[in-house]
Amino acid sequence: MKQTVRIEHDFLGEKEIPDNCYYGIQTRRAVENFRITGIRISAFPELIVALACVKKAAAMVNAELGQFPDTIATAIIKACDEIIDGKLLDQFVVDIMQGGAGTSTNMNANEVIANRALELMGHRKGEYGIVHPNNHVNCSQSTNDVYPTALRVAIYRKLEQLQGPLNKLQASFQAKAEEFSDVLKMGRTQLQDAVPMTLGQEFSAYSTTIGEEIKLIGQTKKLVREINLGATAIGTGINSPDKYKEFVAKRFAEVTGVPVLTSANLVEATWDTGAYVQTSSVLKRIALKLSKISSDLRLLSSGPRAGLNEINLPRMQPGSSIMPGKVNPVIPEVVNQVAYKVIGNDLTITMASENGQLELNVMEPVIASSLFESMNMIIAACDVLRISCIDGITANRDHCLHLVENSIGIVTALTPVIGYENGSTIAREALATGKSVYEVAVEHNLLSRKQLDELMSIKNMV
Structure with missing residues (x-):
C-alpha cells in the first residue's frame, strides 16, 4: 500500500512528508542535508526532554502575556508533557552533527x-x-536562546547521573583500601623501587582522587545553571513581550526542577561557551585519573610470572588467539581507550568554543555531541571498571612481602639512624652481592638485629 503523505511548504518550496510523521518540512530538509554521523538527536534524550521543557515554559508564559489563546497553550503544554514522559522520541530524527547553530534541532x-x-x-x-x-511553539523564542538553555539543563542532569557511578567507584576503592590495609608492598617512583607502603594506602589514594572529581562536578553543575532564555536572537530580547524574560525563567525552573539563573548580560550569554569548556575540562580530568589508575592496575597485575604480580584482576576472557592460558587486563585497557576519546572530545570542544564569531557560536551542535558522548562513556566506564575489575581484585600478599624484603629501597628506613653514606654503602653492596639489606647491615655491625627488626617493622616503614 502506498504511504499517505501531506504536502508542507516553506519559503524554499514544497516537500512530501509521510503523514504518520510528526516532524515537518524543515526537519525533513535537515535530515537530507546532514547525513553525517547517523546518530540522531534522539540518542540524547536528556536534550530532547530539556527542549520540551523550554517549549512548555514558553507556552505557559506566552498565554499569560496574551500572545495566543489558552486553548493553543494547553495543547502545546500537553504535547510537551508527552515528550517529557518519554513519548515521541523516535520523531527527533535530525543528525546530532548539523549546521545552523542548532536551528534544525529546534525546528524538529x-x-x-x-x-x-x-x-x-x-x-x-x-x-x-x-x-x-x-x-x-517558537513564540518569543529563537534557536539562539532555546538550544543553549536546553543544552545546559541537559548537561546539568547528565552530570547528576555521572555522580552516582563515581560515588560507587570511590566506595569500591575505599573498600579495597580497607581490605588491603595490612598488605605490605614496595612503593615505586619512576618505575623504580622507592619505599615501602601498604596496598591499602595505594587504593586509598585512588578513592581520594575520585572524591576530588565528585566535588568538581558539584561546582560545574552550578556553572551550567546560568541560562540565556529570553535573549532570543542575539541577547536583546527582540520579538518577546515585556516581562517575558523574567516570567519564562521562573516557569522553566518550575518545569525542570533545576535552579536556573538568568544571565546578567544576555548578549554575552548568547555567544559564551565557557561553561561547556569548563564541563569538558572536568570530564577530561576524570578521564585522565581513570586512565592513570587503569594503567597502574595493568602494571600491578602484570605477569603472572615475569611481571610485578602484586594483584590479581578478575579473569574476564581468554587473552590470545595463539598463546594458551594468557589473560589480558581488558577492563583497564578499555577504560584507557575511553579516556583517550574523552581527551579528543575536549580538544574538539575547545576549538568549537573558540570559533564562535560575534554574537553567536554556531558550533554548539558539535560541542553538545562531544559532551554527551564523553559523559555517556565515562558513566559506562565507571560502572564497568567497578563491577568487572575493582570489586574482584585480590592481593598476592606473600609475593608483595617477598618483594619488600628483597628490595634495596628499604634501606631508606635505616638512614635516619645510620646516615645517608652508610645507607649508600649497604645499598651498593646488597646490589652487588644479591644479599638483603638486613644481612649487609648486620655484617657491617651498623645495627643490632633488634634495632633492625624495629626499624623495618610495618608500622615504621609505612
Whole structure:
C-alpha cells in the first residue's frame, strides 16, 4: 500500500512528508542535508526532554502575556508533557552533527510539538493555520536562546547521573583500601623501587582522587545553571513581550526542577561557551585519573610470572588467539581507550568554543555531541571498571612481602639512624652481592638485629 503523505511548504518550496510523521518540512530538509554521523538527536534524550521543557515554559508564559489563546497553550503544554514522559522520541530524527547553530534541532522540536498539539485539538497534522511551529511553539523564542538553555539543563542532569557511578567507584576503592590495609608492598617512583607502603594506602589514594572529581562536578553543575532564555536572537530580547524574560525563567525552573539563573548580560550569554569548556575540562580530568589508575592496575597485575604480580584482576576472557592460558587486563585497557576519546572530545570542544564569531557560536551542535558522548562513556566506564575489575581484585600478599624484603629501597628506613653514606654503602653492596639489606647491615655491625627488626617493622616503614 502506498504511504499517505501531506504536502508542507516553506519559503524554499514544497516537500512530501509521510503523514504518520510528526516532524515537518524543515526537519525533513535537515535530515537530507546532514547525513553525517547517523546518530540522531534522539540518542540524547536528556536534550530532547530539556527542549520540551523550554517549549512548555514558553507556552505557559506566552498565554499569560496574551500572545495566543489558552486553548493553543494547553495543547502545546500537553504535547510537551508527552515528550517529557518519554513519548515521541523516535520523531527527533535530525543528525546530532548539523549546521545552523542548532536551528534544525529546534525546528524538529517545534514541528513535532505543533503536530501533536494539532492532534490533541482534533485536527490533522500540518494544519499550521491553527497551531504553527514558529508562530506558536517558537513564540518569543529563537534557536539562539532555546538550544543553549536546553543544552545546559541537559548537561546539568547528565552530570547528576555521572555522580552516582563515581560515588560507587570511590566506595569500591575505599573498600579495597580497607581490605588491603595490612598488605605490605614496595612503593615505586619512576618505575623504580622507592619505599615501602601498604596496598591499602595505594587504593586509598585512588578513592581520594575520585572524591576530588565528585566535588568538581558539584561546582560545574552550578556553572551550567546560568541560562540565556529570553535573549532570543542575539541577547536583546527582540520579538518577546515585556516581562517575558523574567516570567519564562521562573516557569522553566518550575518545569525542570533545576535552579536556573538568568544571565546578567544576555548578549554575552548568547555567544559564551565557557561553561561547556569548563564541563569538558572536568570530564577530561576524570578521564585522565581513570586512565592513570587503569594503567597502574595493568602494571600491578602484570605477569603472572615475569611481571610485578602484586594483584590479581578478575579473569574476564581468554587473552590470545595463539598463546594458551594468557589473560589480558581488558577492563583497564578499555577504560584507557575511553579516556583517550574523552581527551579528543575536549580538544574538539575547545576549538568549537573558540570559533564562535560575534554574537553567536554556531558550533554548539558539535560541542553538545562531544559532551554527551564523553559523559555517556565515562558513566559506562565507571560502572564497568567497578563491577568487572575493582570489586574482584585480590592481593598476592606473600609475593608483595617477598618483594619488600628483597628490595634495596628499604634501606631508606635505616638512614635516619645510620646516615645517608652508610645507607649508600649497604645499598651498593646488597646490589652487588644479591644479599638483603638486613644481612649487609648486620655484617657491617651498623645495627643490632633488634634495632633492625624495629626499624623495618610495618608500622615504621609505612
